[in-house]
Structure formats: structure tokens, C-alpha cells
Amino acid sequence: MAGPKLMENVVLKLYGFAVSNYFNMVRMALAAKGLEYEVIKTFPSQETDWLALSPMGKVPCLETEDGTMAETHVIFEYLDEKYPEHPIFPESPYARARARQIMHSLELYIELPARRLFPGTLFGGHNEQLTIDEVKPVLEKGVRTLNQLSACSPFLMGSTPSAPDYMALYVLPLADTVAQQTYGWSLLSAIEGGAELLEALGRDGHAQQFAAESSAEMAEFLAGVRAAK
Numbered sequence: 001m002a003g004p005k006l007m008e009n010v011v012l013k014l015y016g017f018a019v020s021n022y023f024n025m026v027r028m029a030l031a032a033k034g035l036e037y038e039v040i041k042t043f044p045s046q047e048t049d050w051l052a053l054s055p056m057g058k059v060p061c062l063e064t065e066d067g068t069m070a071e072t073h074v075i076f077e078y079l080d081e082k083y084p085e086h087p088i089f090p091e092s093p094y095a096r097a098r099a100r101q102i103m104h105s106l107e108l109y110i111e112l113p114a115r116r117l118f119p120g121t122l123f124g125g126h127n128e129q130l131t132i133d134e135v136k137p138v139l140e141k142g143v144r145t146l147n148q149l150s151a152c153s154p155f156l157m158g159s160t161p162s163a164p165d166y167m168a169l170y171v172l173p174l175a176d177t178v179a180q181q182t183y184g185w186s187l188l189s190a191i192e193g194g195a196e197l198l199e200a201l202g203r204d205g206h207a208q209q210f211a212a213e214s215s216a217e218m219a220e221f222l223a224g225v226r227a228a229k
């Protein structure tokens with residue numbers, strides 16, 4: 001949990017590491033809101049002192065003047081309620097509900113099933129045929145859901161980026177990679193406007209910075225995961 005020297009007067013501290021897609025989602029949200037924060041480089045673990053901050057042992061975790069919190073959706077909502085300037089959720093209750101539905105669909109029906117394929121695709125291991133067979137229909141339904149909920153014009157909630165986009169930016173490319181490798185299926189092409197959405201988000205300077213930081217640490221991270229097998 002050791003991090004760089006602490007910055008003075010910075011209220012928000014974000015724990016995580018550059019390769020983590022969830023960590024980068026929160027960094028995009030913080031950037032969109034123009035909030036200053038300190039990064040404390042942290043890997044997930046089940047160590048007691050880390051579990052006190054993040055009960056599941058996962059990253060990201062945000063430390064605030066009110067206390068710590070984990071779970072990316074929760075962090076997004078806290079940030080928008082605590083710091084209303086530069087909102088990342090739409091204004092009307094229905095549009096907010098729709099944004100949340102898109103975010104939950106991205107995590108539950110695309111990110112999490114795609115993660116089941118990481119061992120045999122990204123991590124140098126093996127995927128059981130049962131897993132391969134189980135994941136495909138979930139991903140297909142996830143894609144169908146996304147297409148039903150958003151027309152991507154070019155962003156998920158319309159012409160300006162918002163919270164669901166900061167998730168999609170880190171969910172869709174990896175899910176597409178593992179779907180291509182496992183099924184020869186381009187999940188991204190199956191999402192109407194998906195490629196254009198990622199292209200538009202990729203023009204953001206922060207997105208480019210976080211991608212460069214992730215790339216710089218990717219080889220070391222993958223080597224560590226593979227060595228741990």
C-alpha cells in the first residue's frame with residue numbers, strides 16, 4: 001500500500017494501478033469533474049490493512065474527507081453528489097436511471113462475463129469449453145441490451161460524454177479482444193456506433209494519458225499474472 005509522497009491539501013486519494021480498467025474509469029470521472037486527487041499505487045489484495053479500506057480487497061478505492069469507498073458506480077455517484085459542478089450524470093431522474101441501467105448492463109453482462117475468458121486469452125492460461133459456451137450467450141444478450149438502451153450518438157447518452165461512457169471506454173475494448181480471440185466474433189462491431197463511440201472518447205487527452213500509462217505497465221503486469229499461475 002506504500003505510495004508516492006503525499007500531496008498536501010488534496011482531499012481525494014485514489015487507490016489503484018494504471019492497468020486496472022475500473023481504476024481508469026474513476027480517473028476519467030475525476031478528470032471530467034475537474035477534481036484534483038492523489039493516486040496511491042495499490043494492487044488488489046486480501047491483506048488486513050487493505051481490507052479495512054476496500055472490503056472485497058479490490059481497486060479502485062477512493063478516500064474522501066467523509067471516509068473511504070469502493071465500487072466504481074458508487075464512487076461515480078458520490079463524486080457527482082458531493083461535487084455537483086461539471087455533472088457526469090444527466091439531470092432528469094429518468095435519464096439518470098437510464099445511465100445507471102447502461103452502467104450496470106456494461107458491468108454485469110459484458111465486463112464480468114468477458115473476465116471469465118481472461119485466463120485463456122490474456123493471462124496465458126486455459127479456458128474450459130463449458131466457460132466458453134456459457135459466456136457467449138451472455139455477451140450476446142449484453143450487446144443486445146446496450147443496443148436497445150443507447151443509439152451512441154456518438155456517446156451513450158447523446159452528444160456529450162457522461163458516466164456510462166467512462167465505463168464503456170474500458171469495458172468494450174477488452175471484451176472485444178477476448179471475444180475476437182475466443183469466438184472470432186467482433187463484439188464491438190455488433191454494437192451500433194460502438195467503434196465511433198470509442199473513437200470519440202479516445203480523442204480525450206486524459207483518456208490518451210491513461211492509455212499511455214496503462215501501456216507502459218502492461219507487460220510487467222501480464223508477466224506478474226502469468227508467473228503467479
Ligand SMILES: N[C@@H](CCC(=O)N[C@@H](CS)C(=O)NCC(=O)O)C(=O)O
Pocket residue numbers: 019020021022023044056057058059060070071072073
Ligand atoms: N465491481 C468493482 C470491480 C473492481 C475490480 O474488479 N477491480 C479489479 C482490478 S481492475 C480487482 O481489484 N481485482 C481483484 C479482485 O477481484 O480481487 C468496481 O466496480 O470497482
